[in-house]
Amino acid sequence: MAEDVLAKIDEKVKQSKVLLYMKGNPSAPQCGFSAHTVEILQSYGVPFDTVDVLADPAVRDGIKRYSNWPTIPQVYINGKFVGGCDIVHELHERGDLAPMLKETPGK
Amino acid sequence: MITPDEITSTLEKALPGCNVNARDLTGGGDHWQVIIVSSQFEGKSLVEQQRMVNEALKEALDTQRIHALGLKTYTPEQWERLGS
Numbered sequence: 734m735a736e737d738v739l740a741k742i743d744e745k746v747k748q749s750k751v752l753l754y755m756k757g758n759p760s761a762p763q764c765g766f767s768a769h770t771v772e773i774l775q776s777y778g779v780p781f782d783t784v785d786v787l788a789d790p791a792v793r794d795g796i797k798r799y800s801n802w803p804t805i806p807q808v809y810i811n812g813k814f815v816g817g818c819d820i821v822h823e824l825h826e827r828g829d830l831a832p833m834l835k836e837t838p839g840k
Numbered sequence: 841m842i843t844p845d846e847i848t849s850t851l852e853k854a855l856p857g858c859n860v861n862a863r864d865l866t867g868g869g870d871h872w873q874v875i876i877v878s879s880q881f882e883g884k885s886l887v888e889q890q891r892m893v894n895e896a897l898k899e900a901l902d903t904q905r906i907h908a909l910g911l912k913t914y915t916p917e918q919w920e921r922l923g924s
Contacts, residue, residue: 802887819910820886827918 738795746799751781751834752809754796758785766818770806773825779834811836841869842905847897854896855880859919870907877919889913 746752751774757763759771774781786793786805793805800807800814808815810833815821824830844862851860851874858878865871874893881889890911900906914922 801891814887815885816887816890820890823886823912 738791739799742792742795742799745782745784746809747812749782749809750811751779753781753783753806754786754792754809755783755806756785756787758783763787764806766804767806770808770818770821773821773830774808776825777831777834810834842872842900843869846900847872847874847906850900851876851893851896855892865908865910870905872906872908873910873912875912875914877914877916879916881913881915882917886913 753767753770753774755762755764755767755770757767759775762768762771771783784792784796786796796805796807797803802814802817804817806818808817808821815833816824821830824833844864847862848860851858855876855878858876858880860877861875863873865873876893880892884892890913893911893913894901894909897906897909901909
């Protein structure tokens with residue numbers, strides 16, 4: 734069962750160019766950190782997918798094990814774990830997020 | 841709870857030559873904002889850098905002596921640029 738969740742997450746992460754695991758959804762975030770992360774991503778005008786971890790306790794727990802990172806939200810770009818709210822905020826301030834969002838996945 | 845000196849000495853052991861600034865956010869000794877500048881962060885993502893710090897402070901985090909930990913990590917070069 735647990736392995737199923739990790740496989741499902743892995744598939745999702747690899748499908749999306751920009752993916753945000755959050756509490757709630759972009760129109761109705763259920764946590765300040767998720768809301769702030771949505772704001773930052775939206776400011777770049779790039780499309781991104783979101784998964785509401787509150788909709789599935791298995792995913793809420795599984796995503797933390799998948800990345801070995803203890804908190805939500807979590808941002809993935811081109812299949813790679815980038816960080817949570819603090820790190821994404823920091824990358825945004827340092828000007829490092831724009832190039833990451835522009836990167837095209839090497840296929 | 842933990843003292844700023846213990847945070848600093850623990851991190852200096854794990855990341856020799858690093859510079860640490862630990863700020864007690866509440867005065868209770870368990871909510872911290874820590875800035876770490878280390879040459880060992882070079883070439884690593886912020887996630888990797890913060891994992892290194894979390895790993896060094898694992899005992900204090902696991903035992904809840906540190907309850908909340910805000911991190912800012914920089915390479916010496918990034919830190920210098922910030923100050924200029």
